[in-house]
Amino acid sequence: xxxxxxxxxxxxxxxxxxxAGQSHTARTxxxxxxxxxxxxxxxxxxxxxxxxxxxxxxxxxxxxxxGYDAYYWGSQYWAxxxxxxxxxxxxxxxxxxxxxxFYGGNTASVxxxxxxxxxxxxxPFSSYEDSLRADLGxxxxxxxFDFDRDVIAVYLNRWGHSMVYPKPGWPFSAPIIGSGxxxxxxxxxxxxxxxQIGRISFGAQxxxxxxxxxxxxxxxxxxxxxxxxxx
Numbered sequence: 001x002x003x004x005x006x007x008x009x010x011x012x013x014x015x016x017x018x019x020a021g022q023s024h025t026a027r028t029x030x031x032x033x034x035x036x037x038x039x040x041x042x043x044x045x046x047x048x049x050x051x052x053x054x055x056x057x058x059x060x061x062x063x064x065x066x067g068y069d070a071y072y073w074g075s076q077y078w079a080x081x082x083x084x085x086x087x088x089x090x091x092x093x094x095x096x097x098x099x100x101x102f103y104g105g106n107t108a109s110v111x112x113x114x115x116x117x118x119x120x121x122x123x124p125f126s127s128y129e130d131s132l133r134a135d136l137g138x139x140x141x142x143x144x145f146d147f148d149r150d151v152i153a154v155y156l157n158r159w160g161h162s163m164v165y166p167k168p169g170w171p172f173s174a175p176i177i178g179s180g181x182x183x184x185x186x187x188x189x190x191x192x193x194x195x196q197i198g199r200i201s202f203g204a205q206x207x208x209x210x211x212x213x214x215x216x217x218x219x220x221x222x223x224x225x226x227x228x229x230x231x
Contacts, residue, residue: 016199016227020219022047023193023206024161033197041193044170045206049117050162051077051104054084055132056152061094062143072139076131079105097152102132110167120158128156163211171209194222201226 001012019026027034027042034042057063063070063083071080084099085091108116132154133147164170173188194207201223208215208222 014199016201016230018201018203018223018227020203020223022161022204023164023202026202026204030197030200033200038192038195038197041189044189045193046110046113046165046167046170047161047206048106048108048113048163048165048211049120050106050159051120051123051128052157052159053078053102053128053132054153054155054157055081055100055102055136056097056154057100057145058097058150058152059094060096060098062140062145062150063098063100064092064094070139072135074138075105075135077104077128078102078131078135110165113165117160120160125156129154164206164209166210196226199227199230 001014001017003010003012019029023042023045024047027039027045031039060083066083068086069080069082081100081102083091084101085096090096106116136145136147136151170188170190173186176184176186178184188209190207190209194202196202203216203219203223205211205215205219208219
């Protein structure tokens with residue numbers, strides 16, 4: 001494994017390697033090792049762009065009783081926000097500063113994902129900020145919240161290849177129905193994409209089909225069982 005650190009390249013020898021990043025990184029880094037069928041399986045991954053924003057507010061008072069997550073409707077760009085430090089012991093302190101993390105929604109079709117990526121990269125910061133201002137003014141109405149007074153900073157993150165899109169046929173292929181109604185399961189492309197190559201295993205949520213923490217954990221369990229015999 002060759003890696004770059006502090007202006008220098010280093011080479012390390014390992015008994016096994018797990019690619020735990022997104023599938024397009026593994027697809028590119030291992031291009032010369034993939035068979036044509038495995039490369040084709042990797043190419044069937046659809047990744048969705050998603051925008052996120054971290055909004056720092058002076059006081060948690062307007063959101064201290066909302067819990068961890070707040071979903072709402074009618075936004076131009078956003079689907080929900082989470083209160084960053086809600087899991088801590090200080091979560092009921094209304095006087096603390098806190099950060100609200102907003103997640104964008106993406107309801108476009110599989111075919112439209114490339115266009116959504118272009119929109120993500122070309123939409124001006126001010127448009128996202130205006131949407132945050134309008135949303136918080138509406139969602140927190142009556143809670144003594146004023147965006148221009150209470151927001152300290154807005155950090156925008158444009159994730160062009162944020163998460164796997166579990167399109168039909170990616171989690172599971174359609175089964176074969178034989179005579180007499182006998183059902184034969186057919187592995188989908190993701191099962192072929194994640195096949196171990198020698199001492200290289202492929203993890204991450206992409207090849208477990210859904211953008212979820214549970215998928216990432218499942219990939220960790222699977223790849224660890226693949227490499228343990230090599231250690």
